[in-house]
Amino acid sequence: MTKIILGKICSSHGILGWMKIFSYTEKKKKIFQYNPLYYEIGNKKNKLKIQDWKCQKNFFLIRVKNIINRSASDLLKNIKIFIYHTQLKHIKNVYYWYELINFEVFNTQKKFLGTVKNIIRTPSNDILIINKKKNYQNKEILIPFIEKKIIKKIKRKKKKILINWNI
The missing domain is CATH 2.30.30.240 (PRC-barrel domain)
Structure with missing residues (x-):
């Protein structure tokens, strides 16, 4: 299946496990409409289970399930966030x-x-x-x-x- 990169986890934010992400979607907030979002570490695919998010200038802060401190969030630094092409709606005469x-x-x-x-x-x-x-x-x-x-x-x-x- 074809992966579509929608964004990237940039860095940790604070000590409680929040992470800074950048959205590549045309309308930045639309990244949160795709469900599920995925990421890979090595060859292992994982679901990105976002519990909360907030807008900060040109990026977003997210809190992910089971990530409760900076050490855990640092492990996801520079990881790409993606969906599979099968998750996209196909609209006539619209091309991704x-x-x-x-x-x-x-x-x-x-x-x-x-x-x-x-x-x-x-x-x-x-x-x-x-x-x-x-x-x-x-x-x-x-x-x-x-x-x-x-x-x-x-x-x-x-x-x-x-x-x-x-x-």
Whole structure:
């Protein structure tokens, strides 16, 4: 199953086992709507059983079941928080970033441009980072994710994206 990273435990906070977390979700508080949340230590998957949380500027403080002191919370420092893709709601014509990674990208003239390496968020729109190998060198192409105008079609089953873009 595909893991979706939603955040990270940054550090301990105080002596009572509270931990500072940073949410990667678009709307930061939405991280608490996913249930269950998981983390891994080594190869062991664990549920993150949050008992309480509070907002602090750009991060959150959480209290986790059975973590009652700083020593215990220090063991989870820098651990990623995730869910499985099966926990996400699938909405027609809505694409999660993880789904588009490694999709092949073609322009409307059927020219292969490369594969989606990553997606970044900007204030105006998301940007596809396309990895294009040219003369044995990796080159990146940045394509604005603007549906209908630039992104013409996304074929989930074929893992292809058709765009209106010339290089």
